[in-house]
Amino acid sequence: MWKYLPEDRRGEYAATDDEAKRWVDSASRGQTSDARRPPELSTRDNVSRAIYTEVREGRGTPHGGVFLDISYLPAEHVRRKLPSMYDQFKELADVDITKGPMEVGPTTHYVMGGVRVDAETGASTVPGLFAAGEVAGGMHGANRLGGNSLSDLLVFGARTGAGAAAHAAKHAAQSYVDPVQVADAARELAAPLERETGEDPYALQRDLQEVMQRLVGIYRVEADLNEAIDEIGKIRARLPRLAVRGGRVYNPGWNLAFEVRNLLIVSEGITRSALQRTESRGAHSRLDFPETDQKGWGGRNGVVRRREDGSMDVTTTKLPTMPDELGSLLGGGAH
Amino acid sequence: MSQVHLKVFRGEPGEAPRYDEFDVPVEEGMVVLDALHWIQGNAAPDLAVRWNCKAAKCGSCSGEVNGRPRLMCKTRLSDFAPGEPITVEPMRAFPLVRDLVSDVSWNYEVNKSIQAFTPPANKPQSEWRWQQEDIERVQEYRKCIECFLCQDVCHVLRNHETDTPFMGPRFLVRTAGLEMHPIDAADRRGYLKDVGGIGYCNITKCCTEVCPEHIKITDNAIIPLKERVADEFYDPIQWAWRKLRGKPAAGAAGTPLPMLAGASMSAQPMSPPEPALPAPPARTAPEVKRPRRRSDAGDETASEG
Known part of the structure; x- marks a missing residue:
């Protein structure tokens, strides 16, 4: 029934509507049961597709989203863990998310793709142009997972800053413009x-x-x-x-x-x-x-390039080989 | 569809200011910033307004709505009575750039003057230990989104009524977070007194009232800092004790801050005219330098109990 679940995580979640309902019912009463929870906390691509499908098939909320309900959790826990969300719903919509459901819908997730850069220095294929963060491509594959853009910024921001500084030090003379x-x-x-x-x-x-x-x-x-x-x-x-x-x-x-x-x-x-x-x-x-x-x-990446005449060329390139040190971290699964 | 009537401040420095009026169609849940975006997209594409996240987290869209400093992305149109015109103006404590955008760069200069987090030189990071309640205490100051509404509302900054600089509530908040950090080893009390001008604050609490992050600026940041400064410089017992031990009061203050330039008056018709200040006393005689409204830090803490 949950058609959007990744296969390897299917076992963690309720198999039927009935099991999901039993989990929600007991959780709202503060009890535990043998039922597994419904798969609400999936990756964003899954959740977005699920919401979109629910709305398109006529099961949406009055404002065209779906309901997300965390009010079964202790109010103090919600306020401590989600202070901004609590404030925003309260101040902008008069909705108390510790007391009832909120309406949610998908928006733009992230640009998974961008300027092609060298992983060590952030250098692009244009000499002297560096990129880090969401504008740089390749870091997050086909789906960035929550929290990873901050680590991306910290790690590759530092590398790119150092890369740009080293480049500047080597090219002291003013370039010809x-x-x-x-x-x-x-x-x-x-x-x-x-x-x-x-x-x-x-x-x-x-x-x-x-x-x-x-x-x-x-x-x-x-x-x-x-x-x-x-x-x-x-x-x-x-x-x-x-x-x-x-x-x-x-x-x-x-x-x-x-x-x-x-x-x-x-x-x-x-x-x-x-x-x-x-x-x-x-x-x-x-x-x-x-x-x-x-x-x-x-193993294939899409590449977008500007042709001589200004038109757009779209092709593919081979995925770079995973460095050994990274492969060994991932259990030797380099490909 | 219902409508709201907006009166929007327009103009550049040196230009005759004006208020352009717009009727904006309203949908459920709209905020003032949405109305301004509608105006940009449909009536005045050159209307200048600084904004970014539209989620009250970036602190960019600060302005004054019906005279009150507010984040425009957090001010709901439904908060106004039907038919009530909504007047939108830039923050008036700062120099005008254009329309609803003011130049807040003075704040960044003040920020640079604060000594950054300074861990003890002889203690490696792996040995730092601090309690959960200390984390929670300094976390409040770190909620600041630098919208500068507290600086805008502060009469000391807004009325430009002092002859030496005042750092303002936002930077007292930042300093409080550093001074109360249990690992930090620096002493910023001399800086607060002599460079930051902490004595200028007379705890009217306007800053706390406008803070969109609900930081208790006066109670939790400014008053504790005033107490520390008062203990160090105005407590007679401490003074006598230091005399006996031959130890000077807390250290070097640092270089003076720049003064905050006023908003361009020709473009700010609603501000009251600036009262003429008496000529500032000479720098060599700090003990006679008591500008208006400056209250003694020691007196204030006493009156607060």
């Missing part, structure tokens, strides 16, 4: 401020959000992804008509005119990568390829 390229970039950035009329960047952002939400969401399918690539192209075609009012000081509309170009690139990269990967793995779920295809896709 092509003044023509700088002038072109400045002109392009300033253009929306100079146009009298045109498209509002907020309108482009809204349209892009709608496309990505509707077509490249939790569940993906080939036809939707192709449609999304078309739609993204149509929005990109409106970029040269962007116009913003106001000056250069703290102007969010002007800032968005710049950001929306980046949003389009990232959205296209996500969509083309999702289309390329004909399997389901971690947070990437294809309705038309619901299984994880270890033989076809295990």
Whole structure:
């Protein structure tokens, strides 16, 4: 019945609705029973898919989510363990999560993918450009687990800082910057401020959000992804008509005119990568390829590159070999 | 769909300030920041407002709503009476950047002047031991999200009424967390008295009232620090004891803080005009330097019991 459970953890959870209900009933009375708990505390990709399915099949809450209930735990325990959540629900929604259920729904999880970096130094493939944190790719595989982004930041933030410092020390001289390229970039950035009329960047952002939400969401399918690539192209075609009012000081509309170009690139990269990967793995779920295809896709990473003509090239590369010291930590299971 | 009427402060330093008015459609659960986002997306794309997490954890969207310092992401539209106009302004203690954004960089300069956590040099980390209740005590100060609403509401900073700098409640909170850390070996009492200007605080508790993290700033941070400073510098028995032992009072204070620049007055029509301050006394005569409202740290602690 719990179709979203990872196979190896199935034994930890209730096998039937009835068993789950018995567990909840006794837990709410503060008693123990031989029933196993329902599988609420799974990885985020599982929980998101489960919520999405419940809502789509008509079992959602009034606001289009599901109920999460931790009120069976002692109130003091909830307030101590989840102080921010307790405060936020209380202050923003008048909901006391120690007394009753809260409504929850999936949002963006994490960008599992990003700038390709060297693990030791954080160096990207562009000399002098370094990346760490969510913008850097590869750290979390297909599904970041809760708590891991903080460790990522601490470890790879330190490595990348040291890497960038070492690079700077070796390249003391001021690099040559092509003044023509700088002038072109400045002109392009300033253009929306100079146009009298045109498209509002907020309108482009809204349209892009709608496309990505509707077509490249939790569940993906080939036809939707192709449609999304078309739609993204149509929005990109409106970029040269962007116009913003106001000056250069703290102007969010002007800032968005710049950001929306980046949003389009990232959205296209996500969509083309999702289309390329004909399997389901971690947070990437294809309705038309619901299984994880270890033989076809295990050991292959997607790569997004800019071609000479500015278009996007999406291909794959072999997963790097796991270093011996890491493999030995994981029980010699390097592959 | 119901609507709210917003009056939003607009302008840059040196520009005639104005209030732009907007009718914003309201959905259930909306906060003031949502309304401002609606305005940016539909009516005024150049409206400047600083924000980030929309979950009351980053401390970016501080402003003044109907005259009260608040996080705009935590101020519900449903808290206002139907039809009541909502006036949104930037934090007025700090210099204006544009519209709802003020320049809070002075705070970062103050922060740098505080001596960081200083463990004893001769004790390796593996030998540090502290009690759960000590952890819980300093945890309260670490809840601070640096929204600077307490700095904004503090009359000492807001009215620019002193002739020497005052670090403000936020940095008394940070210092309290360091001073009460059981492993920390530094002594910041001289700094608090001479550089931080702790004596300027006259415990009106406005900072505690506006803190979105509900830190008891006055009771749990400022008053204990005032007591420590008073013990060190104003207790006659301590003074006599030190004389006898030939030991000086707590150490070097450090370099003076920068003064907080005022908001651009032309862009801040609602602030009362600044009263002219008497010329500051010469730096060489600290004993006559008693600006208005400064109360003696020793007196305050006595009155608090």
